[in-house]
Amino acid sequence: MKGKFDFSLFMVVLLILILGMITLSSAAATVKGGDTLISKQLIWICTGLVLGIIAYVVNYRVWIEFAPVLYGIAMVLLILVLVFGTTVHGSRSWLNLGPFRLQPSEPVKLTVLLMLAWLYKGDKSSHLDFRAIFKSVLALGIPVLLILLQPDFGTASTLLVMGAGCMFLLGLRPRVYIILFILIAFVGFGSWHYMFKPYQKERVLTFFNPERDPLGRGYHVIQSKVAVGSGQLTGRGYRKGTQSRLKYLPEPHTDFIFAVYAEEFGFTGVAVALMLLFLMVSRMITIARIAYDKSGMLLAFGSAVLLFYQIAVSTGMIVGLLPTTGIPLPFFSYGGSGIISYLIMVGLVLNVFRNRFQRV
Amino acid sequence: MFSESRPVFRSRIQFFYFVVMVVFLVLFFRYWFLQVVRGSAYYRAATENTLREITIPSRRGRIFSKDGRVLADYKVAYDIMLDRGSYRPSRLKILAHFLGLQPEELQARIKRYHRVPLYKPVPVLENLSFAQIAPLEARKKDYPEVFVELVPQRYYPYGKLFAHTVGYIGEPTVQEARNLSTLQKVGKMGIEKNYDNVLRGKDGSRRIVVDSSNHFIKTQLIQEPENGRDLTVSLLLPLQQLAMKSLGNFQGAVVVMSPRDGRIFAMVSAPSFDPNILTFRFKEKEWEKLKNARGNPMLNRAIQGTYPPGSTFKPLVALAGLNAGLTPRTRFVCTGGLEVGGRTFLCWKKEGHGSLSLIGAIAHSCNVYFYNVGLKIGIAKLLPVARSFGIGSKTGIDIPGERSGFLPAPEWKRRKTGRPWFPGDTLNTCIGQGYLLMTPIQAVSMTAVIANNGTVLIPHLINEKGEKWVRNRIQLPKKDFRAVKRGMRLMVTGGTGVALSGLGLTICGKTGTAQTVSGADRKALELSWFIGFAPAHNPEIAIAVIAEKGGHGSDTAVPIASRIFQYFRDHREAFQ
Numbered sequence: 004m005k006g007k008f009d010f011s012l013f014m015v016v017l018l019i020l021i022l023g024m025i026t027l028s029s030a031a032a033t034v035k036g037g038d039t040l041i042s043k044q045l046i047w048i049c050t051g052l053v054l055g056i057i058a059y060v061v062n063y064r065v066w067i068e069f070a071p072v073l074y075g076i077a078m079v080l081l082i083l084v085l086v087f088g089t090t091v092h093g094s095r096s097w098l099n100l101g102p103f104r105l106q107p108s109e110p111v112k113l114t115v116l117l118m119l120a121w122l123y124k125g126d127k128s129s130h131l132d133f134r135a136i137f138k139s140v141l142a143l144g145i146p147v148l149l150i151l152l153q154p155d156f157g158t159a160s161t162l163l164v165m166g167a168g169c170m171f172l173l174g175l176r177p178r179v180y181i182i183l184f185i186l187i188a189f190v191g192f193g194s195w196h197y198m199f200k201p202y203q204k205e206r207v208l209t210f211f212n213p214e215r216d217p218l219g220r221g222y223h224v225i226q227s228k229v230a231v232g233s234g235q236l237t238g239r240g241y242r243k244g245t246q247s248r249l250k251y252l253p254e255p256h257t258d259f260i261f262a263v264y265a266e267e268f269g270f271t272g273v274a275v276a277l278m279l280l281f282l283m284v285s286r287m288i289t290i291a292r293i294a295y296d297k298s299g300m301l302l303a304f305g306s307a308v309l310l311f312y313q314i315a316v317s318t319g320m321i322v323g324l325l326p327t328t329g330i331p332l333p334f335f336s337y338g339g340s341g342i343i344s345y346l347i348m349v350g351l352v353l354n355v356f357r358n359r360f361q362r363v
Numbered sequence: 364m365f366s367e368s369r370p371v372f373r374s375r376i377q378f379f380y381f382v383v384m385v386v387f388l389v390l391f392f393r394y395w396f397l398q399v400v401r402g403s404a405y406y407r408a409a410t411e412n413t414l415r416e417i418t419i420p421s422r423r424g425r426i427f428s429k430d431g432r433v434l435a436d437y438k439v440a441y442d443i444m445l446d447r448g449s450y451r452p453s454r455l456k457i458l459a460h461f462l463g464l465q466p467e468e469l470q471a472r473i474k475r476y477h478r479v480p481l482y483k484p485v486p487v488l489e490n491l492s493f494a495q496i497a498p499l500e501a502r503k504k505d506y507p508e509v510f511v512e513l514v515p516q517r518y519y520p521y522g523k524l525f526a527h528t529v530g531y532i533g534e535p536t537v538q539e540a541r542n543l544s545t546l547q548k549v550g551k552m553g554i555e556k557n558y559d560n561v562l563r564g565k566d567g568s569r570r571i572v573v574d575s576s577n578h579f580i581k582t583q584l585i586q587e588p589e590n591g592r593d594l595t596v597s598l599l600l601p602l603q604q605l606a607m608k609s610l611g612n613f614q615g616a617v618v619v620m621s622p623r624d625g626r627i628f629a630m631v632s633a634p635s636f637d638p639n640i641l642t643f644r645f646k647e648k649e650w651e652k653l654k655n656a657r658g659n660p661m662l663n664r665a666i667q668g669t670y671p672p673g674s675t676f677k678p679l680v681a682l683a684g685l686n687a688g689l690t691p692r693t694r695f696v697c698t699g700g701l702e703v704g705g706r707t708f709l710c711w712k713k714e715g716h717g718s719l720s721l722i723g724a725i726a727h728s729c730n731v732y733f734y735n736v737g738l739k740i741g742i743a744k745l746l747p748v749a750r751s752f753g754i755g756s757k758t759g760i761d762i763p764g765e766r767s768g769f770l771p772a773p774e775w776k777r778r779k780t781g782r783p784w785f786p787g788d789t790l791n792t793c794i795g796q797g798y799l800l801m802t803p804i805q806a807v808s809m810t811a812v813i814a815n816n817g818t819v820l821i822p823h824l825i826n827e828k829g830e831k832w833v834r835n836r837i838q839l840p841k842k843d844f845r846a847v848k849r850g851m852r853l854m855v856t857g858g859t860g861v862a863l864s865g866l867g868l869t870i871c872g873k874t875g876t877a878q879t880v881s882g883a884d885r886k887a888l889e890l891s892w893f894i895g896f897a898p899a900h901n902p903e904i905a906i907a908v909i910a911e912k913g914g915h916g917s918d919t920a921v922p923i924a925s926r927i928f929q930y931f932r933d934h935r936e937a938f939q
Binding site: 233236245248251295319324 | 397
């Protein structure tokens, strides 16, 4: 507990990154322009490492001071993407910035977390009052709404879960839980009938019964289960997975990347990867526990919730445990905006660890 | 440290830690279940996913006639194959329209292959010409689930002429498909069926690896097709054509066989059908039409038609008589009829033949003489001889579907009707009437036995000779056969078959006119029979002719036989 640098979290993340790159190099081969994806991803990782080091070096409390500004910029980007964004797979989620494309919803996760930390940095109570709840609902609600407009169901749910996790940590009174429950039921019912697009409804329905439409929506789940299962104990070998190689998996380099990994490295590989991912999350939880102040705790905890949620959903969906949503697996899935955000997040959590004794 | 000093935060963090642990455990076990417990099943599923088995059709062996004509050939045709792996039921209507089928029809065609593994494409349209597939090829990008396959399509150049003998091929039944594990067409009739495993090659297969949108990735495994072996049958095309033409509009059959080795030189059954339409997979309508067609063209009368043999049975009765103590010089007087048990059994010649020897009785086909033979020897002496000739049992010809005819016996009658066997039954049997039924192939086989002095041969269409086609040898003295042959020779030179006398051949023969009732309307039907062989010494051909509603044997059957004998006279070398 004396070291300044949390070597274990760093090593775990590094190992996950390596596994992720290996898998991506296999998965990308089946995607159009796959060879450039790998070099691009390497550039993003390097950029992310540099930004992560910067995030690590400057005290996290300084970053939190900048939170409102960063948050403002992020919201502007979210509005810009709705106006000028590029549509991929039916979602207007990307901003074309010349040589590269930015997906603002990824850094938004980070800025929302910083914003929440900023909102409650001085808060002394162990439960949130209604004012505080209102503030955080507002801070969360704006980006969630903007992202739903793209529409990007997966990222919106990530943000909501992260925010909910943070609010759970900050403390909610029983009556708030009851109100929230009623509200969620109401909103859920309302959105099912008025807001959900038919394809989203289909997704939820096929989750409960993939055989409902074995050649349509359920097809992806069935094929990814076949991919995972066919890996058996030892896997089919690097770049030898037929399910991914022969394009039975949709989005093998992003949402379904863990199916590629599971197919090629088998249960042995899956056990190793799940262990590393678990170690990463649990280490972040530990850092939350030993953080010096509330904002540090919130940063580490929020990061843990966010990464945990994305891991659980993206690994759970390909084996039919959860409905198919477009949620990438951190450090595995292709995507510059994501990998940079996650690396900055790791830098910040390490920062929280480094400053666990110190005042400003 | 913040949470250390505030236990409520610490417990919240710990609660979350607990959730994380549970979720990871669930994930761990879920992957364990899928990959370790169910892994091999999914592995198989993945393999099926990626493989398409493309059949490389083998060439079925051709069938040649003895004179070297191709009776069963193949020609290039195109099938439209459906890859059910990439077919979506929602595309049914679009696809049906594209292929020019009713949606229900296409659905039915797909459904009939539900036992075939999904990775094997199945045919939905077949036997298309190049002109028909050209528009399909042009638009194939819009219909990725179907493709054109080039297949050798069975083709019978002579159509109905060899339908019953060469037969035809068709889609295997469920049972056949399971036994052979193939989608290949199999022989359904005739030579095609009996020699199916010789003719049918083994299809090769090219296993190609495809991706989910069915794009070709690579060929994985090639099994070369093995082509089937060609066969030559002993049928002679011109003789076959002649026999068919001679039968004309009569329903009936003509069989020409070698009394030396059992080979069949001609076998015709009329009416016939075009086997080419039956080789198609999707032929239900044609089937219905053929099944209900007049005269039942699918019936091979030569081996499946059972008729009372009439007078053609008399030579055999004569042999039985000789065997039981009669001599060729044994005489009986015919007065036009014979009274037995209070009933008068008539001769066909009302005024009577007078006194006849056995030879004269055969030549003039006198019923009364053979009634007397029957009375003298009794049914018990007749039956063993008839059985040794193969009457009442299948000849064993090498095409399927043969019927055994019927040889009545006293025990059978008692069991069947509860009444005893009367002398009248023996009398009827002796003139080839009553319960006795024979197929034309049995008739020609019987003729061959007389011609070759007692060797029962297995008639066969395959062009082979040898001991394997000898069924048994009848232990009767040669002089008895000679006596019967003298009678049959006399029939031609001065009896009921004089029309055959001027051909420059020493023909022996026996006419027959049998009465029968036809199935549905129970109308009396006259069958015109002829059996015979030539030359008298060391015979080379035996023939049997039957024409339903043909009147007397000499009216219809003899002229037909005459043309066959003439052909034999002019082309003897073809029968070697």
